[in-house]
Amino acid sequence: MTERWRLVRHFGGGPGFHMAADETLLVSGGREPVLRLYTWEPAALSLGYFQRYADVAATAEAEAVVRRITGGGAIHHAHELTFAIAAPDEHPLYRGEVRASYERVHAVIVAALFEVGVEARLRAEAALASDRQETGMCFHESTDLDIAWDGRKGVGSAQRRTAGRVLHHGSIKVGGDALEPGVATVQEGRPGTSPEDLAGVLEECFARLLEVELVPGELTEAERKRAESRAAHFTSREFLHRR
Amino acid sequence: MRPEDRKYTKSHEWVKLDGATMLIGITDFAVNELCSGNEGDLVYCDLPEEGRQLEAGETFGEIESVKAVSDLNTPVAGTVADVNAAIEDHLEILSRDPWKEGWLIRIKPVIKTLDGLMDASEYEELLAQEQH
Numbered sequence: 001m002t003e004r005w006r007l008v009r010h011f012g013g014g015p016g017f018h019m020a021a022d023e024t025l026l027v028s029g030g031r032e033p034v035l036r037l038y039t040w041e042p043a044a045l046s047l048g049y050f051q052r053y054a055d056v057a058a059t060a061e062a063e064a065v066v067r068r069i070t071g072g073g074a075i076h077h078a079h080e081l082t083f084a085i086a087a088p089d090e091h092p093l094y095r096g097e098v099r100a101s102y103e104r105v106h107a108v109i110v111a112a113l114f115e116v117g118v119e120a121r122l123r124a125e126a127a128l129a130s131d132r133q134e135t136g137m138c139f140h141e142s143t144d145l146d147i148a149w150d151g152r153k154g155v156g157s158a159q160r161r162t163a164g165r166v167l168h169h170g171s172i173k174v175g176g177d178a179l180e181p182g183v184a185t186v187q188e189g190r191p192g193t194s195p196e197d198l199a200g201v202l203e204e205c206f207a208r209l210l211e212v213e214l215v216p217g218e219l220t221e222a223e224r225k226r227a228e229s230r231a232a233h234f235t236s237r238e239f240l241h242r243r
Numbered sequence: 244m245r246p247e248d249r250k251y252t253k254s255h256e257w258v259k260l261d262g263a264t265m266l267i268g269i270t271d272f273a274v275n276e277l278c279s280g281n282e283g284d285l286v287y288c289d290l291p292e293e294g295r296q297l298e299a300g301e302t303f304g305e306i307e308s309v310k311a312v313s314d315l316n317t318p319v320a321g322t323v324a325d326v327n328a329a330i331e332d333h334l335e336i337l338s339r340d341p342w343k344e345g346w347l348i349r350i351k352p353v354i355k356t357l358d359g360l361m362d363a364s365e366y367e368e369l370l371a372q373e374q375h
Contacts, residue, residue, distance in 0.1 A: 049307070049312050050286070050287040050289075050307050050312075069312070070311075071286070071287070071307040071310075071311070071312045072309075072310075090373075095373070096276070096373075096374070097275065097276050097279050098276060098277055098279070098310050099279040099310070102310055143310070145310065158311070158312075159311035159312070160313075161311055161312070161313040161314070162302075162313070163254075163314065163316075164254070
């Protein structure tokens with residue numbers, strides 16, 4: 001029997017809501033995995049959970065700033081598609097070492113990029129032209145598991161593991177952005193591609209490669225209420241300046 | 244075989260009785276899940292203030308590897324009596340010696356019992372199941 005996943009599309013949601021929705025799916029998303037695809041309105045800079053606010057100069061230029069519950073560097077969510085997958089940690093996608101789970105998730109992302117004409121691959125041992133010192137930006141740092149094309153990083157992702165559940169969320173750069181100069185974008189390989197176009201291809205690849213049925217829907221009433229009640233926390237001064 | 248002088252949790256913490264207090268840490272399996280043997284992949288660890296009161300199962304800190312942030316949970320209720328501050332600046336200790344030097348917090352427990360937690364052989368069985 002084909003496994004069923006929930007599919008939630010949130011194109012144009014607010015920064016605080018997006019972070020609260022990801023947190024909600026992490027802590028109370030249920031046993032059925034959830035794939036959430038989203039874009040940001042307004043564009044916002046997200047700080048990694050452990051980053052110091054003062055260490056990221058781009059905070060001064062961003063229209064909005066939030067802090068994530070996941071680690072790593074800051075991301076400016078402007079011309080991109082963001083994806084989030086929440087599931088129990090014993091799910092085959094997430095079982096075992098963190099590294100192995102990244103390889104499974106990133107294999108799907110690489111396949112979707114290939115479908116739209118971008119020859120992406122894992123960075124492996126090669127240094128990237130997008131690597132830069134001390135900007136604090138996720139796309140200016142890279143590991144061997146990061147997805148790159150044309151010698152530059154084009155996808156940044158991170159995980160949170162809590163109480164037997166895992167959230168993996170990530171950013172796929174569709175177009176260029178002044179706050180993240182030098183990164184790879186989908187539109188360089190395939191001009192005119194929109195985040196919504198890419199979302200459709202990504203959905204098809206998740207379904208085909210993981211052999212799952214994606215069932216489109218919304219957050220449940222309880223999830224939506226929780227996310228809405230938590231949204232302000234992620235843009236609050238207290239949380240933004242926790243470090 | 245993991246040390247038999249302590250008890251283990253399903254979320255890969257260990258607890259060891261030490262006089263009137265208990266030491267809590269994470270197992271070698273937990274460390275390896277986070278960093279796959281690359282000790283440099285562990286980047287941050289937040290531990291609680293001394294004096295904080297914790298319920299059983301409560302999150303007392305967080306640890307970040309290059310790719311994931313994970314909660315640190317206490318299996319026993321009590322008050323944080325001491326914190327291994329060296330860990331926050333030297334996360335490689337967790338890879339090198341998670342059992343002795345790599346303890347995370349010392350708790351003065353509300354009830355001095357480890358009933359309900361797994362012994363080393365039960366924990367080994369759990370790991371064998373998880374790896375299949």
